[in-house]
Amino acid sequence: MKIVIPGGSGQVGTILARAFHGEGHEVVILSRTPEPASWRVVSWDGATVGAWSAEINGADVVINLTGRSVNCRYDPRNRREIMDSRVRSTRAVGAAIASARRPPRVWLQASTATIYAHRYDADNDEATGLLGGTEPGAPETWRFSIEVAKAWEHTFDEAATPATRKVALRSAMTMSSDAGGIFATLLTLVRCGLGGSVGNGRQFVSWIHEEDFIRAVRWLIEREEMEGAINLAAPHPLPYAEFMRALRVAWGMPIGLPATRWMLEIGTWLLRTESELVLKSRRVVPGRLQQSGFEFRFPDWPAAARELCSRLRDPRSS
Numbered sequence: 001m002k003i004v005i006p007g008g009s010g011q012v013g014t015i016l017a018r019a020f021h022g023e024g025h026e027v028v029i030l031s032r033t034p035e036p037a038s039w040r041v042v043s044w045d046g047a048t049v050g051a052w053s054a055e056i057n058g059a060d061v062v063i064n065l066t067g068r069s070v071n072c073r074y075d076p077r078n079r080r081e082i083m084d085s086r087v088r089s090t091r092a093v094g095a096a097i098a099s100a101r102r103p104p105r106v107w108l109q110a111s112t113a114t115i116y117a118h119r120y121d122a123d124n125d126e127a128t129g130l131l132g133g134t135e136p137g138a139p140e141t142w143r144f145s146i147e148v149a150k151a152w153e154h155t156f157d158e159a160a161t162p163a164t165r166k167v168a169l170r171s172a173m174t175m176s177s178d179a180g181g182i183f184a185t186l187l188t189l190v191r192c193g194l195g196g197s198v199g200n201g202r203q204f205v206s207w208i209h210e211e212d213f214i215r216a217v218r219w220l221i222e223r224e225e226m227e228g229a230i231n232l233a234a235p236h237p238l239p240y241a242e243f244m245r246a247l248r249v250a251w252g253m254p255i256g257l258p259a260t261r262w263m264l265e266i267g268t269w270l271l272r273t274e275s276e277l278v279l280k281s282r283r284v285v286p287g288r289l290q291q292s293g294f295e296f297r298f299p300d301w302p303a304a305a306r307e308l309c310s311r312l313r314d315p316r317s318s
Contacts, residue, residue, distance in 0.1 A: 001221075002059045004104070006030040006093055007046065007066025011181045012110075012174050012213075016063060019214045028055050030066075047088040053096035056104065061221055062164075063108045064093045067152075073272050074141045086152045094159025103163045106221055109156045111168040113206050113233055113284040115149035118142065120202055123237070125287030126170075126229050142276050153229070165227050167220050172206035172233035172284055174213045175304060177311045186247060187312070189256075195248050196256035198264055201241030204283035206233040209298035209307070216286075219294050226292060233284045235299050240278070243301060250305035 003020050005013050008029040017039050021027045027039035030052050034041040044052040046066050056062060066089035068081045090109060097103050116124035117132040124130060132138070133146035153168050175183045189195040208216070213232060220226050238246075248256050259267070261279065268275045286294070298304040 001061060002026040002028070003061045003063065004028045004030065004055050004059045006044065006062070006064045006089060007110075008063070009033070009035070009041070010065065010069075011176060011178055012171075013063075013065050014178065015174065015176055015210050016214060016217060028059075030055070046085060047092055049092055049095050049099070053099070056093075056096040057100040058102045059104045061106050061108065062093060062097065062104045063110075063217070064090060065110045066090075066093075067110060070145070071273050071277065073269075074144055074274055079144060083148050083151060086148060087155045090152060090155045090159070094156070094161060097161045097164050098159065103161060105163075106165045106167065107159075107161060108167045108169055108217065108220060109153075111153050111156075111170045111229065112145075112149050113170050113172045113231065113282050114145050114280070115153070115170060116282065116284055118203075118280045119283055120204065120281055123283055123285040124231075125285050126231055127287060129231075129284070139276065141274055142280055145276060145280075165224065167227055168229045169217075169220075170229055170231045170233075170284070171213070172208050172231075172237075172282065174210055175207050175308060176210040177308050178210075183308055186244070187251065187309070190244070190248050190251050190253050193253065193255050194257050194259070195244045195253065196258035197241040197244065198259045198278050199240075199261045201239060201258070203240050203279055203281035204237045205240050205243040205301075206237040206282040206284040207243075207301065207304075208232055208234050209296075209304045212296050212298055215297070216289060216294060219289070219292070223292060226288070230288050231284050231286045232289070233286050234296060234301070234304070235285055235290060236301065237283050237285065238301055246302040247305045247309075250302065250309045 009031040021039045029041045030044040068085040072078045117130040
């Protein structure tokens, strides 16, 4: 297959490119800052249709992952870049697919599990999950994230690509042993003795092991009946306090100092990021994936954490 991955130079794109390239597929990354890689990397601006669109014509699969990182303060400039990078790139990819003489058979479009409401009481699946934005007491920054997610999916839905099946990937945090990802950040906290509860510790963490993420993407490419919004998350989210306790056990760290909400607010302000990334309860489950027969290799966090920690300690074990 020929697989084109706009915005694929980040952690998630690299995970997919490495896997598909290793299987012998032709992988093409579209990047605003091309760098040498084991696969082909083509320049694009992430906003307008250009010469890069020739890569779309005749491709089998497009996986659009483009979007400015949300690991920042939500000031006016960053908000604009977060929103525009997602909406404009999705519109450009849709236009390239629509004009292709031989359009791809499937377009997988990044979305986010953050689109669901902050809640503790029940799981959010695709059929019965509550979309966020109207939760009482939710900070304004949380509502902004929901607006971005909804605009992202709306732009994707609007794209007229009748010959191309479309799937929106409502992804939870992808846990990988690669440097620079969320798992590395959480493990750094654990190793420093800071991997305790944050706030009340009840907020749910939704996650997916990188191996299951790759397998789920492959599953969605292969199954013609799968379209629309799909949750990419392990089936057993758990409260933050339990999540971090399992990671401490996996690494062998006996202590984890907690942080109150006000401590977190100060810390995230100093680090120029937002507390929403930790405090919002993302209780998301993969309803449609499991109904379609997909089986997770890492459905539970303790086993996933042990495998990732083991691989970091001894890369030869992977």
